[in-house]
Amino acid sequence: MSADFRTHWEITPDLARMRANVELFGVACGLKGDRLQDLLIAVNEGMSNALEHGDMPGTVTLFERQVGVGVEIVDSGNSLHAGHLTLEPSPDAKRGMGLWIIRRICGEVRIDHPGGRSRLSFYVGRADAAEDDGEAMPGTAAEPL
Numbered sequence: 578m579s580a581d582f583r584t585h586w587e588i589t590p591d592l593a594r595m596r597a598n599v600e601l602f603g604v605a606c607g608l609k610g611d612r613l614q615d616l617l618i619a620v621n622e623g624m625s626n627a628l629e630h631g632d633m634p635g636t637v638t639l640f641e642r643q644v645g646v647g648v649e650i651v652d653s654g655n656s657l658h659a660g661h662l663t664l665e666p667s668p669d670a671k672r673g674m675g676l677w678i679i680r681r682i683c684g685e686v687r688i689d690h691p692g693g694r695s696r697l698s699f700y701v702g703r704a705d706a707a708e709d710d711g712e713a714m715p716g717t718a719a720e721p722l
Contacts, residue, residue: 582605582606582640582641583638583639583640583641584598584602584638584639584640585636585637585638585639586598586636586637587634587635587636588624588627588628588633588634588635588636588637588650588652590628592621592624592625595620595621595624595637596617596620596621599616599617599620599621599637599639600613600616600617602639602646603616603617603639603646603701606641606645606646606703607703608645608646608701608703608704609704610704611704612645612701612702612703612704615682615683615701616646616648616701618678618682619648619678619679619682619683619699619701620637620639620648620650622675622676622678622679623637623648623650623675623679623697623699624637624650625675626650626657626675626676626697627650627651627652627695627697630654630656630657631652631653631654631656631657631695632652632653632654632656633652633653634652634653635650635651635652635653636649636650636651637649637650637651638650638651642700644684644700644702644703645684645700645701645702645703646700646701647698647699647700648683648697648698648699648700648701649696649697649698650696650697650698651691651694651695651696651697652694652695653694654694654695655690655693655694655695656695657688657695657697658688659687659688659689661676661688662676662680662686662687662688664676664677665677676697679697679699682701683699683700683701684699684700684701684702685698685699685700686698686699687699
């Protein structure tokens with residue numbers, strides 16, 4: 578794949594269709610097994626947050642990185658802030674764990690506000706990158722929760 582291998586969609590409430598598109602992209606970038614599932618979970622959580630808490634239209638962009646798949650989820654609101662990344666869900670929480678999950682299974686999780694919009698960005702690495710030296714990559718599923 579080239580460095581220009583990317584895709585971009587408007588976020589819709591049809592999350593099943595969105596996940597199918599994400600899966601196809603992840604497979605094309607060489608993700609498989611747990612890492613492919615991590616990509617699906619993280620993107621689904623990010624899109625769900627944008628639909629529930631953000632202002633539409635929102636977009637999701639996926640692009641191949643040398644280490645895996647990069648993701649940017651953007652909505653027109655400005656309600657998502659870096660402080661949200663430090664929040665821990667309560668032990669009895671039934672909701673509100675999306676960003677916490679993303680932080681646990683993804684690398685380089687960031688929130689910023691280009692042009693007054695909320696942007697959540699992260700990447701999911703390929704399993705083989707973590708296995709090269711036997712060490713887990715920070716923020717990967719191989720790291721204990």
